[in-house]
Amino acid sequence: MNTEELTKELKALSRADLDKRATGQYKVVDPNKLPNKDAVIEAIFNAINDIEVDSEEVSAEELELPAYESTKKVRALEIETVERKHDGSATITPANKDYKPFTVSAHYMRRFNARGGGFYLVYEDGTLSYQTAEHFKEGYEKI
DSSP states (O other), X not given: OOHHHHHHHHHHSOHHHHXXXXXXXXXXXXXXXXXXXXXXXXXXXXXXXXXXXXXXXXXXXXXXXXXXXXXXXXXXXXXXXXXXXXXXXXXXXXXXXXXXXXXXXXXXXXXXXXXXXXXXXXXTTSOEEEEOHHHHHHHOOOO
16 A cells, blocks of 8 residues: 555544544554555644544634633743654754754644644643744744
8 A cells, every 4th residue: 555545545534433543443554564654654644634524613703702812921932843753742843952852742743733833832830732833923922
């Protein structure tokens, strides 16, 4: 099975089916038997990221939700690069060379899909997050 075929198969799967595959309950293919494991892993990540959830999107204006303004303090690092590992975790290299590269969990990567150029955030209560540069710069000023 080549990368393109695997990507097509994965895109056709339901989210629940992908969860079963991700937790090892059963597997699509043993990556160790394929000539290019990195291409297979990239295909899997691409397929998962391309899945669209069927839902009716309703804007905040349509629901007439109350508006809020955030004044939270966060610690943040701009991300230069994100290097994904086979287990789903990743090594983040900060743009600021005063900080060494560090590893984030597979859960963090599944939740946030962090990318170079964005920001790694740690809230005061220890909660980790990620924001694109655009959203981060709109909502935060350095203190």
